[in-house]
Amino acid sequence: MQIHVVQPGQSIFQIAQLYNTTVSAVAGANEVPNPNQLVVGQTLVIPIVGSFYWVQPGDSLYSIGRKFGISYQELARINGIPVNQPLRVGLRLYIPPRTKKKAEINAYVEPTGTTVTPALENSARKAAPFLTYLAPFSYRVNRDGTLQPPPLNNFPAIAEANGAALMMVVTNLEEGQFSSELGRIILTNEEVQNRLLDNIIATARQHNYGDIHFDMEFLPTDLREAYNNFLRKAKARLSAEGLLMSTALAPKTSATQVGEWYEAHDYKAHGEIADFVVLMTYEWGYSGGPPMPVSPIGPVRQVVEYALTEMPANKIMMGQNLYGYDWTLPYVPGGQYARAVSPQQAIRIAAENNVPIRYDYTAQAPYFNYTDTQGRQHRVWFEDARSIQAKFDLVKELGLRGVSYWKLGLPFPQNWLLIEENFDVVKR
Secondary structure (H helix, E strand, O other): OEEEEOOOOOOHHHHHHHOOOOHHHHHHHHOOOOOOOOOOOOEEEEOOOOEEEEOOOOOOHHHHHHHHOOOHHHHHHHHOOOOOOOOOOOOEEEEOOOOOEEEEEEEEEOOOOOOOOHHHHHHHHHHHHHOOEEEEOOEEEOOOOOEEOOOOOOHHHHHHHOOOEEEEEEEOEEOOEEOHHHHHHHHHOHHHHHHHHHHHHHHHHHHOEEEEEEEOOOOOHHHHHHHHHHHHHHHHHHHHOOOEEEEEEOOOOOOOOOOOOOOOOOHHHHHHHOOEEEEOOOOOOOOOOOOOOOOOHHHHHHHHHHHHOOOOHHHEEEEEEOOEEEEEOOOOOOOOOOEEEOHHHHHHHHHHOOOOOEEEOOOOEEEEEEEOOOOOEEEEEOOOHHHHHHHHHHHHHHOOOEEEEEOOOOOOHHHHHHHHHHEEEOOO
16 A cells, blocks of 8 residues: 655546556545545555655665665566666655554444444444454443443444454543542452452453453552552453453653652553553643644654563553544633544545645654634644554554554544554454
8 A cells, every 4th residue: 555645736536547546446445535625735545555666866776675674686676677777766666565464453432421323333343344352431430349331232243243352441430530539449449349350250241351451540659559459350360261451551651750640550560460551652632732743653652662661562552543633722721622633524624724734754743724714723633644654663663562542433544544554453
């Protein structure tokens, strides 16, 4: 597959011709929201076998071969050119498909209220072929150790039909917020713990869950070891039932990182106890904060590289957002919250306002500015094929277990195309 960045004056017809494919193939693969008004800087994933590379100044067969993981001799042979021939700038070279890496892919899906909308169920159905785990969010623990389940509707059937395991997400959410008080009850009251584990196991049997995923957040620092001990106890019981156990971890860059979201999350202990962990490597840019990328590549790498000092790579799933944010400027702390937008919605906004999409190569993230009908300035940061490919390259470079998405329901067809291009998804 090829990632193409739309240039000034290009039409989808011209782009299809450039790659010897059809308009319908390009538009269909990308579910293009604006086929008659492409945005400069918009990315399109071209559904072809392999890809093309146009020679840049300073390139050699050797440097291009290294970039794509192929010998310069093989690159010359495939393209029918002499090994020692100087390369003309602008020459198009064909790059064969690269070897795929096995990876596990998870996606959380969060129904709101007491029902699952048809749109959310359809999103799960479309994503399930590319998933190892489908994770309904979430089973909320009550103070007596019973559980409040999320609506499941057809999620178990969708997972089973696509060879994906159901992940049972267990949280200390109470009245819509992570509760430190509830966390203390769960982690210090043995009677509540035993009842909770009994209920988890019974629910896992009922709905055929394959992994129990603890997402305990906003825990006081003094509960760090209590959380570790609870996980050891849970792991022993769950393993006896043939169940995997995983945890979600706040994005830390050191063992001594301070803050109410970080201190009780012990990377080393979780790496030893759990079958795998999900690093929540997103929300640097968040709805209540200043405009910035949601998951800039530099901070993501820092978190993963710290995790690698505490646990093996094959236990680490890197978190990835499927959304961006639209901020109204100027940003005022405590003022108006940014609204979440899907990558498809972001492209539509850029098209409607006739503004180009720019790309921050340091953060590896696309963004644009626009003025709304009321004269207010906006900044939109989101995800595109380039930003996702940068994260996939990091997963492959560091040999990670895979990727975990927060969350389904916001359309991003390019993401799933690139999963298929980069990975052989493990099915359980």
